[in-house]
Amino acid sequence: MLEITATTLAISGSSTFLAALIFVPLGCLIHFHDFRGKRLLVAIIQTFYSLPTVFVGLLIFMAFSREGPLGISGILFTPQVMVIGQVFLIAPIVTGLTISALSGVRPEIKDTAVSLGASTFQTIRTILIEARYATLTAVLVGFGRAISEVGLAIMVGGNISGYTRVLSTAIALETTQGNIGLPLALGMILISLALGVSVLVNRLQQR
Amino acid sequence: MFLEVKGLCQRYGDSEILKDINLDVKRGEVFVVIGPTGSGKTTLLRLIGLLDKPASGRIYFGGQEVTDSERSRLEIRRTIAVVFQKPAVFNTSVYDNVAYGLRIRKEKGASLRNKVTNALETVGLSGYENRIARSLSGGEVQRVALARAMVIEPELLLLDEPTANLDPVSASNIEKLISQVIQKLDTTVIMSTHDMFQGQRLADRMGVIMAGKMLQTGDPREVFNLPRGREIAEFVGMENILGGVIASNEEGMVTVDIEGNVIEGISNLVPSEEVYACIRPEEITLARARDSTSARNTFPAEVTRIVLFGPLARVEMDCGFPLVALITKRSAEEMELQTGTRIYASFKATGVHIITQ
Numbered sequence: 001m002l003e004i005t006a007t008t009l010a011i012s013g014s015s016t017f018l019a020a021l022i023f024v025p026l027g028c029l030i031h032f033h034d035f036r037g038k039r040l041l042v043a044i045i046q047t048f049y050s051l052p053t054v055f056v057g058l059l060i061f062m063a064f065s066r067e068g069p070l071g072i073s074g075i076l077f078t079p080q081v082m083v084i085g086q087v088f089l090i091a092p093i094v095t096g097l098t099i100s101a102l103s104g105v106r107p108e109i110k111d112t113a114v115s116l117g118a119s120t121f122q123t124i125r126t127i128l129i130e131a132r133y134a135t136l137t138a139v140l141v142g143f144g145r146a147i148s149e150v151g152l153a154i155m156v157g158g159n160i161s162g163y164t165r166v167l168s169t170a171i172a173l174e175t176t177q178g179n180i181g182l183p184l185a186l187g188m189i190l191i192s193l194a195l196g197v198s199v200l201v202n203r204l205q206q207r
Numbered sequence: 208m209f210l211e212v213k214g215l216c217q218r219y220g221d222s223e224i225l226k227d228i229n230l231d232v233k234r235g236e237v238f239v240v241i242g243p244t245g246s247g248k249t250t251l252l253r254l255i256g257l258l259d260k261p262a263s264g265r266i267y268f269g270g271q272e273v274t275d276s277e278r279s280r281l282e283i284r285r286t287i288a289v290v291f292q293k294p295a296v297f298n299t300s301v302y303d304n305v306a307y308g309l310r311i312r313k314e315k316g317a318s319l320r321n322k323v324t325n326a327l328e329t330v331g332l333s334g335y336e337n338r339i340a341r342s343l344s345g346g347e348v349q350r351v352a353l354a355r356a357m358v359i360e361p362e363l364l365l366l367d368e369p370t371a372n373l374d375p376v377s378a379s380n381i382e383k384l385i386s387q388v389i390q391k392l393d394t395t396v397i398m399s400t401h402d403m404f405q406g407q408r409l410a411d412r413m414g415v416i417m418a419g420k421m422l423q424t425g426d427p428r429e430v431f432n433l434p435r436g437r438e439i440a441e442f443v444g445m446e447n448i449l450g451g452v453i454a455s456n457e458e459g460m461v462t463v464d465i466e467g468n469v470i471e472g473i474s475n476l477v478p479s480e481e482v483y484a485c486i487r488p489e490e491i492t493l494a495r496a497r498d499s500t501s502a503r504n505t506f507p508a509e510v511t512r513i514v515l516f517g518p519l520a521r522v523e524m525d526c527g528f529p530l531v532a533l534i535t536k537r538s539a540e541e542m543e544l545q546t547g548t549r550i551y552a553s554f555k556a557t558g559v560h561i562i563t564q
Contacts, residue, residue, distance in 0.1 A: 108295035114258055115289035115365075116308040116355065119281055126307075130298055 015086030027098025057155030097138030215264030346377030472559030
């Protein structure tokens with residue numbers, strides 16, 4: 001049980017970390033630049049918040065299966081490919097919520113920074129700092145989605161015991177095998193992790 | 208000249224917000240822009256503060272024209288500080304808010320600490336250093352904004368209606384604080400307000416802006432007593448604005464015919480010119496009987512309404528034309544004024560300000 005929990009945290013933690021590293025800056029880039037089709041792009045990103053996990057699973061599976069374009073890497077059914085899949089899965093949420101976080105900073109903050117002598121770069125930094133809690137929330141919501149999804153994890157991870165078995169896939173498997181006690185316990189762990197994240201998000205949003 | 212503004216225009220979409228604004232401000236001067244809400248005061252201050260770019264027109268600082276180059280704009284902007292009508296505070300401590308402008312300018316260590324501490328002391332917020340700025344009241348936020356602006360020792364301080372959003376007590380405290388800060392900094396200040404009296408209390412010179420046009424500039428006394436048009440007259444509290452025609456002019460002593468009533472005043476306008484005779488309500492004295500007086504104008508009147516506020520009474524009368532006088536409440540009581548009381552209203556010829564229609 002501990003091992004499964006540790007694997008879960010390691011995989012979803014890495015994917016969230018990578019997603020934050022790539023998509024928080026991307027969200028900033030989109031927010032601070034005006035270009036044609038910006039609103040459409042943001043709308044599309046928001047549509048992908050509820051991207052079906054099995055669909056991402058299918059795409060990743062196709063890409064990394066032996067005949068697929070990335071099949072040569074041979075990482076299908078490894079934790080690595082699960083991380084890649086989860087990064088794609090939560091990319092829209094992290095990007096979109098980062099944009100929302102930055103848009104949530106009142107325009108007066110920008111004026112204030114500029115009026116006190118901030119350069120363009122310093123102004124952007126100030127707005128980012130103002131949005132720090134909301135941006136962290138974006139990352140945590142992404143983590144919540146990564147940790148609780150099951151479709152992608154089974155399809156590209158393969159639910160290999162002691163290797164790619166995570167809380168959600170373990171629950172699915174044990175339940176179909178007629179066990180009730182173990183999946184219930186795993187479910188409790190998963191729920192308390194999700195609850196922990198949710199409490200954190202709530203606290204941050206009050207700041 | 209410290210600041211020159213030439214032919215400044217601004218528009219948003221189809222509407223013209225500012226029309227051909229020309230302005231000179233000397234170093235160390237406190238220039239107050241007064242005008243009603245929506246007249247363009249904020250827009251003008253934002254342009255002078257280099258927060259926006261004008262549709263057309265030029266701004267010069269110390270004789271140097273402001274260009275479009277971001278670098279030179281930033282350089283000038285760093286000598287200016289702005290306090291907005293509704294200041295925003297950064298979601299950090301009071302200390303960090305005040306330190307912001309200094310940190311932007313790469314100041315650190317003991318000198319930064321001293322400056323911030325001094326600024327907080329000046330605005331009366333010592334001990335507030337670690338408070339979260341967002342948890343402060345409106346008046347306290349305004350103090351933080353003032354401290355944040357003064358701490359960078361700006362060459363030009365822009366104050367955009369700094370008391371408009373506050374309750375009367377906070378507003379009066381902030382106004383006192385502003386006049387202290389102005390004295391302490393000894394810097395050039397441009398402030399906007401819709402409060403004529405506040406403008407008069409703080410200004411070395413003032414400009415009246417209405418519907419995007421700078422209609423009159425001059426020292427506060429002049430603007431207050433010699434408004435150049437009907438709109439300005441109304442704005443500066445000339446409650447009695449009577450339309451009429453100049454009937455005669457003998458060596459500057461004119462008579463104005465107002466619907467058959469004749470008012471004497473001082474003007475160089477010629478007969479048959481259509482004018483407004485403006486009289487401040489506090490320039491009018493009331494009497495129960497027609498006494499001999501040096502005042503050139505005395506009219507029998509009937510009180511139509513009395514409104515008391517504080518120690519004053521606003522007496523509305525009908526003397527063939529409507530007239531409003533401002534007297535003390537005590538006088539009104541001693542004269543036993545009531546609606547319908549018949550009295551005499553007098554005012555001096557020099558209290559009549561005559562402007563063309």
